[in-house]
Amino acid sequence: MPVEQERILPLNAAAPRADAAYVLYWTQMNRRVPSNHALVHAAELASAAKLPLLVYEGLTCTYRAANDRIHTFMLENVPGFEAAVKALGAGYFFHLRRTPQDANDVLYRLASRALCVVTDDYPTFIASGHNRSVPAKLDIPYIAVDSSCVVPMSRQDKRNYGAYTIRPRIHRDLPRFFVPCPEPSLNRKWDDALLPAGLPQRTRVTPENIPALVAECAIDHSVKPSLSYTGGYATARKHLDIFVEEKLNRYAKDRNEPSRHATSDLSPWLHFGHISSLEVALAARDYAKGNRFTADEFLEELIVRRELAFNFARFTEFPETLDVLPDWCKKTLAVHAEDEREVVYTYEQFENAETHDRLWNACQRELLLRGKIHGYYRMYWGKKVMEWSRTHAEALEIMIRLHDIYALDGRDPNTYTNILWCFGLHDRPWGERPVFGQLRYMSGDGMKRKTDTEAYIKEIAFLERSGKDSFKIAV
Ligand SMILES: Cc1cc2nc3c(=O)[nH]c(=O)nc-3n(C[C@H](O)[C@H](O)[C@H](O)COP(=O)(O)OP(=O)(O)OC[C@H]3O[C@@H](n4cnc5c(N)ncnc54)[C@H](O)[C@@H]3O)c2cc1C
Known part of the structure; x- marks a missing residue:
């Protein structure tokens, strides 16, 4: 069964290379073999042309807020991914760009012998920028494939107002798309002799050498x-x-x-x-x-x-600004822009979990130590950054910055959408109050009433004290 057409997005009009040695799959966001439509489509193109498949994965030091946490998590995936790619009979080339002076043209060098480049369709951060800028620089087809969503993103032709508008559309499409991804299959085996000359040395990653x-x-x-x-x-x-x-x-x-x-x-x-x-x-x-x-x-x-x-x-080119909010949110925020804040914290005070609120500080410590916050308290965390920042725009900036640096699930469509949810996106007007205007408010008392805040505060304090997560799942 071929990959559904709705997942496949050709991003330039170049013709395939006549004397190609392989098909190149550039894995930017779907760094896996199981259930990866982009990899399957690349394998389909390779098999149709009786060519082998090469998978290229890069990791650069130049992305915003690059740090040990994010690098480690990404590198931990590499050995298993490499083994799974090789088990398919495909080639795998990984390059770690350690400094800005290191080669930055590996993709173009690898593309110089490829029939076409297949990559991941992804709407935020580096991949979306690459998918805008790279296709025009190549003389071969550049095809982005959506394996991020169950129902392909292309099934929606415009920005939806909220869950209530997208839900029926998604449910309508589930019978077609909520089915297992086909298995990739290749009819030619990879041989490293096919790699072009002039490549930088590939980086070997093992579980042991990741810290180094x-x-x-x-x-x-x-x-x-x-x-x-x-x-x-x-x-x-x-x-x-x-x-x-x-x-x-x-x-x-x-x-x-x-x-x-x-x-x-x-x-x-x-x-x-x-x-x-x-x-x-x-x-x-x-x-x-x-x-x-x-x-x-x-x-x-x-x-x-x-x-x-x-x-x-x-459908939102720059999701990191309040300008993209619906009109009712912008209006109510403008009315309350100058409202006096009862307390105001700086970025550093938020970062170091130094507010007056024990629950908020525990949420922030969970972000610092685990790299994400529980979903329910994350709403509270966001609403309070909004309440205790000098301006609404500064609150947005603080939340995005804290996510960029500490969240393992940050820079995601979910990051921007949910941070903007704190400012009313995909929500509805509520009662009027200072600072929030008509935006939904969340209170510490509400959290105490509805959840066991003390158990959570204790759990996070233990995590901080011991450096051990009692809830970590051992593998
Ligand atoms: C201020 C704020 C910031 C957030 N930042 C992020 C972020 O950077 N990255 C991120 O993935 N999520 C973010 N979320 C949404 C949500 O909090 C997380 O997806 C969820 O907590 C992840 O934990 P989980 O995997 O245990 O979720 P589960 O409850 O197990 O849900 C499974 C999956 O469903 C999706 N999901 C769950 N809740 C939501 C939601 N409200 N909106 C969209 N998708 C959802 C996620 O992919 C999640 O992994 C944020 C929410 C808020 C309020």
């Missing part, structure tokens, strides 16, 4: 790896299996109680494409069906809410 490789990179070494999450498909799959078997049946009831650990914690792996949302969704649906319950609440978050975020990012 990270130390060699010109990045921020002050942001330590997550205490809780290790990159790679195997770890993601283990989290998924434990989630469906032990937590999914209580997700609907307990997902907003952080101390019960009822959510999947899969967002870091989903962000880096170590596992696909389609694989996660199928596993959840099938396990629930086999055990006579439904996974509806989980699938609503994973498919409808997540794909609403991708839809927003796809």
